[in-house]
Amino acid sequence: MLTFYTNPMSRGRMVRWMLEETGEPYETVVLDYGPPMKSAEYLALNPMGKVPTLVHDGKVITEVAAICTYLAQAFPEKGLMARDSASFYRWMFFGAGPLEQAVVNASFGWAPQGPQEARRTGYGSLETVVATLTDHLAKNDYIADGRFTAADVYLGSQVGWGLAFKSIPANDTLAAYWARLEPRAARKAAAIKDDALMPTRT
Structure with a gap:
């Protein structure tokens, strides 16, 4: 299960593109700036209180480059990880x-x-x-x-x-x-x- 925490006015747009490239189903949770990103529940996932954050089968990944790389490696059959x-x-x-x-x-x-x-x-x-x-x-x-x-x-x-x-x-x-x-x-x-x-x- 992939859960994607984002805001459409954020770097989460990059992760959305990557998720669409994988073709895997995912749930989107949109967080507004301000209190929603600073809630205790969300800070437990991302202490920086920012988006994007990805949760995959209980594993938490933050930072866009890390998320994109993780997804490429998690779904190798999609061909999104480079051989080089x-x-x-x-x-x-x-x-x-x-x-x-x-x-x-x-x-x-x-x-x-x-x-x-x-x-x-x-x-x-x-x-x-x-x-x-x-x-x-x-x-x-x-x-x-x-x-x-x-x-x-x-x-x-x-x-x-x-x-x-x-x-x-x-x-x-x-x-x-x-x-x-x-x-x-x-x-x-x-x-x-x-x-x-x-x-x-x-």
């Missing part, structure tokens, strides 16, 4: 570390000042991070194995979001990568389900 595990883990952790940190820092208007601060960030600069990912995708259609895997759900979600909301510098390579992923049936199905849960504006 070195590349898979390298880029999953790149997305969870340098890419996530650089984009969030930039969204708050902060950038490292000078080479010493750049070293301390662990990622250098947003431009360095984007150039590194771009170089990989200029040589590879997908993150690992030359085919779609869970790594593309995670990195692809970040790229798609970044291009749409201009939180990452756009270039032709990243646009072409997202164009390969955007039409996937599971991604579209996930977006429809999450969009239907969005609060109605009055």
